[in-house]
Amino acid sequence: MHTGDFCLIPPGVHHSLDVCNYSIVLNILITEAKFKNIIFNELKADNLISSFFIGNIYSENVNDFIIFHTNGDRQIQELILDLCLEQVNQKDYYKYMINADILKLLGLLLRNYERTCDVPRIRKKKDSENFSILQYIEQNYRSLTLLELAEHFHYSAQHMSHRLKQITGMAFTEYLLQKRMKLAADMLVNTSVRVKSIGENAGYQSQEHFIRTFRKYYGVTPGAYRAMHQKG
Template sequence: MKLESIEEYLQALNPDEIFYRQYYLAKRHEKEYATYIQSLNPEFIRQNNLIVPEIAYSFQPEQFGDESFFCIDSPQCIFLKKHDRYTPEFLHSHIFFEVIYVLKGTCRQSIQGQQVFMETGDVCLLSPGVKHTIACFDDDSLIINILIRRSTFKEVFFSFLRNDNILSSFFLTSLYTKHICEYIVFHTGYDLEIKRNLLEMYIEQLENKRYSERILNNMLMIYFAKILRGYEHNIILPAAVNKENIRGLAFIYYMKQHYKDITLEDMAREFHFTAPYTSAYIKKVTGYTYTQILQKLRLEHAESLLKNTNVSISRISEEIGYLNPEHFIRLFKRSYGISPNCFRQKWGNCQEDLLSAVSLTPK
């Protein structure tokens, strides 16, 4: 599909949007509304996962998991979808990150009870677990969602997280602290380059050619980089965001760069604090202890090595800073529920199944 036709494709109302528009218009006329609800087929509503609060046992999710949009055993990290216009507002959260981009028009969100109004070019990032609603009730507006798996984000975008900017700070607070930044909004206005980047990602997903997942991951990195380059200082943060928590991320940046051989005393000297104060400050701004964060960083790197290399378990243990392989194996099993060898074998089997499925897909 060509760039000039993708917006026309997205602008057309899909069957769900047509249904929701009828529902929305009927609800505005009290006399006709009861008759309209009685005319609906409850079985049709349930089978098509349509959100109609008046229909008993209809689709009314409170939280969306990865299984709603991603293949669980797939390494797929991102998924793009159009927000269905006229969808009734309903309070929900997700276990993944969500990017909401207003391609054209307007929409309104309620994020943890705070009203956020968005217009053309606005980009909103939502943290996992944040409760929100979204309202878009006209034919002309177009809202595109980018869903980013939390479970694979750290591995795929590890290099991005090592940069000191507002976006990496946003992701790091969700990944490594208990004091999350609920959302962040960038105002990009009528930036045609940002718009084109988003539409090209949508086309890449629709065409689903070989290496599409890797290409999409890199396209998203470029999309974020261009937003930062042009609009890093044109943002909205929640009124309650604690700037001290964001400043505290400097400790996590440092730990990510030196996790192999770092000590609490080394980090304290780097930031000109005492070791006890550094330890207490980390716990205060992240909700986790120094040891918990360090272990999390090391095991994440071990996970990546197990998935992508044939390096021995003892070498991986040494690579991430554990001189005793048995200690590493115990920690890994405690966190992942299986040993490093079993994890590697299970991941290899998943990849073989995925490759077989791709090879059997008709061209």
């Protein structure tokens, strides 16, 4: 790597930093959940970072990295510095500022350096469709059925079920349940929204059904889960 290079490393790839001179290396960690939210809800178009991320999260064939050669791009340097300062100072609304900086950073990398970056292997056309399937689920999972998903992509329900199993390693119902429960858990920990409203946001019209499902998944009721994490 050279001065100004930005290396994107996906989850699950073991790596270490080794600097033998007076270089400065910044290691920025983004949670998988946060990065998923950015990829599916913000960077919605088919692009290098989206395909790279999907391929590594849902495929056994892992790409180790992407390196963007920014050549000391001043705008990117200032964004990264601002990210660090926001995290250290933690002023009001710092999380919103960090999210905005991350999104702008990824956008600039794609806009200015996508064509010159180093990628371990060539993207496949199938990766793009897999991304589209997962993105559609992300945007509609609160009320989506397997048949609706299959019809949207002009496949049979059986083919779509098999396709999703290949991408995620999970059945359709299992994948939706995981997404709904993670959304609910996140809202319980990070918001003061009522349990009933959280259940509705996760796609459950019945509060009793939501509570039963949540307790079966996490082993405690939503109220107990919230109390446990608030104490923590």
